[in-house]
Amino acid sequence: MSRDKVFVTRELPPATLDRLRKHCEVEVWQEFLPPDYEIICGKAGDLAGLLSLLTDRIDPQLMDAGPNLKVISNLAVGYDNIDIPAASQRGIPVGNTPGVLNDTTADFAFALMMAVARRIPEGQRYVQDGKWKTWHPTVLAGQDIFGSTLGIIGSGRIGAAVARRAQGFDMRLLVNSLETEEEIRQLGGEKVDLDFLLTESDFVSLHVPLTDETHHLISERELGLMKPTAILVNTARGSVLDPEALFAALRDGKILAAGLDVTDPEPIPLDDPLLTLDNCLIVPHIASASVATRTKMADMAVDNVIAGLRGERLPTCVNPEVYD
Ligand code: DGY
Numbered sequence: 001m002s003r004d005k006v007f008v009t010r011e012l013p014p015a016t017l018d019r020l021r022k023h024c025e026v027e028v029w030q031e032f033l034p035p036d037y038e039i040i041c042g043k044a045g046d047l048a049g050l051l052s053l054l055t056d057r058i059d060p061q062l063m064d065a066g067p068n069l070k071v072i073s074n075l076a077v078g079y080d081n082i083d084i085p086a087a088s089q090r091g092i093p094v095g096n097t098p099g100v101l102n103d104t105t106a107d108f109a110f111a112l113m114m115a116v117a118r119r120i121p122e123g124q125r126y127v128q129d130g131k132w133k134t135w136h137p138t139v140l141a142g143q144d145i146f147g148s149t150l151g152i153i154g155s156g157r158i159g160a161a162v163a164r165r166a167q168g169f170d171m172r173l174l175v176n177s178l179e180t181e182e183e184i185r186q187l188g189g190e191k192v193d194l195d196f197l198l199t200e201s202d203f204v205s206l207h208v209p210l211t212d213e214t215h216h217l218i219s220e221r222e223l224g225l226m227k228p229t230a231i232l233v234n235t236a237r238g239s240v241l242d243p244e245a246l247f248a249a250l251r252d253g254k255i256l257a258a259g260l261d262v263t264d265p266e267p268i269p270l271d272d273p274l275l276t277l278d279n280c281l282i283v284p285h286i287a288s289a290s291v292a293t294r295t296k297m298a299d300m301a302v303d304n305v306i307a308g309l310r311g312e313r314l315p316t317c318v319n320p321e322v323y324d
Helices: 014-021 037-044 060-065 084-089 102-117 120-128 157-168 181-186 194-200 220-225 243-251 291-310
Strands: 005-008 025-028 049-052 071-074 149-153 172-176 203-206 231-234 257-260 280-282
Touching: 005 014, 005 037, 014 025, 014 291, 037 049, 037 060, 049 291, 060 084, 071 291, 102 120, 102 157, 102 203, 102 231, 102 257, 102 280, 149 157, 149 194, 157 172, 172 194, 194 220, 220 243, 243 257
Parallel strands: 005 025, 005 049, 049 071, 149 172, 149 203, 203 231, 231 257, 257 280
Antiparallel strands: none
């Protein structure tokens, strides 16, 4: 009997792949850069499973090219790269990797906040450029984090992990999210509307998924409400922020600085004006990138594939309606 075929769109830890190979025939894309969309479509006809990354666009056309697909498993908690209604329509369960990256990502949101507020990258450049001649009272003076006001937009699992950290910094915590007032109070925060949060916060951290509603959630009007000393951090998805409005706000001093783990598009083109700004720290979508967490994410993604091939419910399924 021929074995199910699964295409894995990037190299994963060897032990994780070995586990998958016990259940199916596995093809792994060996290149550093993602396979082109057409390449995945070309392979789809033979596939029972697809283990994708957030860089792979999985749309209805691709699904139609793979009529035998039993499972799509995304190695990410976010799944805005996949057309979920289309997958559900075709009865294909889609898996993601929630939970394991909450603390790693929350640590990183704080790392960005602290790096920007305390001007750490600028400090490194200052030393490398030979500018460190003496101790000086005003050189590279930044903003305090302790005792400041943090606004969290979206308090799902990652937002809640950021809220827990904020308590250790004695921060006043404002939260704009769908959770109830009581749930937010339990996080040590106060449920507020978006405009109030933007007006009051010294730091704003984004933790919403990318949907039609959150696309450009923070644009010119919202940035205009923020304090000129405020710092904005994005570890969610690039297009939750309007990049042109952000550039103008940073350039014109409407807000003090930003720390971005995610951009729109990704990777950010080298001629993007945001890269010309000293008050914008940009890193390449690495908030969940600890060795331990990325290994757990790979394991979860493989668990979803194995369950899908067996016709079992995916342990972490984003479209459970396929089982109705
Ligand atoms: C995710 O999982 O969605 C992150 O953006 C990458 O870890």
